[in-house]
Amino acid sequence: MKFDTSIFKAYDIRGTVPDQLNTEIAYRIGNALAGYLKPKSIAVGRDMRLSSNELFDALTHGIIDAGVDVADLGLVSTDGLYFAVGKYGYDGGVMITASHNPKQYNGFKICRREALPLSGQEGLDRIQNTIESDMVIKSPHRGSIERRNITTEYTDHCLSFIDTTIIKPFRIVADAGNGMAGVTLPPVFEKLPIKVTSLFFELDGSFPNHPASPIELENLVDLQKAIAEKKADFGVAFDGDADRMFLVDGNGRQLGGDMVTALVSDNLLEKNPGETILYNLICSRAVPELIERKGGKPLKTRVGHALIKPLMKKHNAIFGGEHSGHFYFRNNWFADSGLIAFLVCLELLSRSDKPLDAKIREIDPYFRSGEINSRVDSAKEKIEQVAAHFSDGEQDRLDGLTVNYKDYWFNLRSSNTEPLIRLNVEANSKVLLDKKIDEILKIIRS
Numbered sequence: 001m002k003f004d005t006s007i008f009k010a011y012d013i014r015g016t017v018p019d020q021l022n023t024e025i026a027y028r029i030g031n032a033l034a035g036y037l038k039p040k041s042i043a044v045g046r047d048m049r050l051s052s053n054e055l056f057d058a059l060t061h062g063i064i065d066a067g068v069d070v071a072d073l074g075l076v077s078t079d080g081l082y083f084a085v086g087k088y089g090y091d092g093g094v095m096i097t098a099s100h101n102p103k104q105y106n107g108f109k110i111c112r113r114e115a116l117p118l119s120g121q122e123g124l125d126r127i128q129n130t131i132e133s134d135m136v137i138k139s140p141h142r143g144s145i146e147r148r149n150i151t152t153e154y155t156d157h158c159l160s161f162i163d164t165t166i167i168k169p170f171r172i173v174a175d176a177g178n179g180m181a182g183v184t185l186p187p188v189f190e191k192l193p194i195k196v197t198s199l200f201f202e203l204d205g206s207f208p209n210h211p212a213s214p215i216e217l218e219n220l221v222d223l224q225k226a227i228a229e230k231k232a233d234f235g236v237a238f239d240g241d242a243d244r245m246f247l248v249d250g251n252g253r254q255l256g257g258d259m260v261t262a263l264v265s266d267n268l269l270e271k272n273p274g275e276t277i278l279y280n281l282i283c284s285r286a287v288p289e290l291i292e293r294k295g296g297k298p299l300k301t302r303v304g305h306a307l308i309k310p311l312m313k314k315h316n317a318i319f320g321g322e323h324s325g326h327f328y329f330r331n332n333w334f335a336d337s338g339l340i341a342f343l344v345c346l347e348l349l350s351r352s353d354k355p356l357d358a359k360i361r362e363i364d365p366y367f368r369s370g371e372i373n374s375r376v377d378s379a380k381e382k383i384e385q386v387a388a389h390f391s392d393g394e395q396d397r398l399d400g401l402t403v404n405y406k407d408y409w410f411n412l413r414s415s416n417t418e419p420l421i422r423l424n425v426e427a428n429s430k431v432l433l434d435k436k437i438d439e440i441l442k443i444i445r446s
Contacts, residue, residue, distance in 0.1 A: 013029065031137055046095070049096075050103065050205040051205075081093050095109040158340050170349070188343070214246040220246075262363050270294065277297070278317050278328075380414070400422075423437075
């Protein structure tokens with residue numbers, strides 16, 4: 001079968017509907033997945049995107065035609081899907097979502113037993129090969145589809161990570177971005193004493209207010225405005241499938257995923273001293289420094305959930321965090337959950353006598369560039385030019401090129417999907433940060 005193979009990404013399947021991704025491809029993906037995993041049952045959830053229902057119908061027909069049963073989770077968050085696979089022992093799971101992408105996109109996040117993800121070199125490649133070879137499984141015994149509601153048990157599971165009796169009555173603004181947080185947050189908020197102003201909790205796959213991508217500052221304007229108007233203590237925003245979470249302090253300043261990683265680590269190590277915590281190499285130096293101060297064991301990893309989850313399992317890490325807003329928990333089958341991370345931060349702030357911005361000032365003395373993308377002809381060539389220029393620094397190649405100096409560091413890595421090179425710089429002062437950004441970009445863009 002001929003199709004646009006670019007929909008198969010490093011960590012998921014994703015493309016525009018219907019030109020790249022349509023019901024025929026969805027059927028084949030479901031059928032090939034059943035053939036690859038050879039499961040008894042697969043859990044399938046979906047988000048509120050306009051094409052999710054039709055893709056669900058096609059995908060699940062491909063699965064049941066192969067003789068495999070489907071548990072229909074309905075409208076859920078991606079971390080809800082992971083919970084269901086881990087909790088109920090399904091042999092695999094598929095979340096129909098394109099996460100934070102614009103409305104014309106959709107896709108599939110796929111995992112095997114215990115919510116372990118499939119990736120480009122671990123399963124997704126096999127599914128792609130099966131579709132390309134035009135192989136279709138038609139079992140004489142079709143599978144069945146059974147509806148399963150996970151709301152109550154999922155809510156209780158997330159709340160089990162904290163002591164709800166100590167939560168303070170904070171004034172919070174929550175922005176669901178018309179995404180799945182509009183479904184997952186209300187049952188949790190009902191059991192907490194917090195006072196919540198809800199923004200865009202109505203499910204709408206056309207995203208009429210702003211894209212559900214809170215990592216980009218322009219999508220936080222409504223949240224920042226509401227925090228100021230309501231004099232809220234802080235705010236929280238979720239992406240479209242509600243697995244990523246970003247905090248905004250009372251002054252309207254967005255916290256990076258690395259700072260949330262530090263906050264979660266702070267709370268977990270207070271209750272579980274000596275545990276191992278993973279953080280990806282784009283995170284601030286403040287993260288491993290805090291973990292060490294709290295008596296934990298920091299372990300630096302490459303970027304990407306398909307890499308972090310197996311490493312967490314290998315090292316039995318209690319927690320792992322990424323700068324991109326993904327947070328992984330051992331007691332959540334090593335899967336990520338923005339909602340659990342939010343609750344752990346809420347508990348930490350409830351035990352503290354300091355507001356969120358003051359808490360961050362305690363742990364973060366650094367200045368960061370954020371991710372700076374540059375379009376290049378050859379990422380490999382540019383990385384080697386930069387490596388040669390900064391040859392006196394301490395270098396590693398764990399993921400792209402990382403160069404460490406006493407008063408600054410940077411990482412340069414190529415995109416998995418585009419002809420881009422991504423730069424992140426952190427320094428001890430704003431002056432030094434700006435100087436080093438200019439110096440590195442001059443090499444990259446020359």
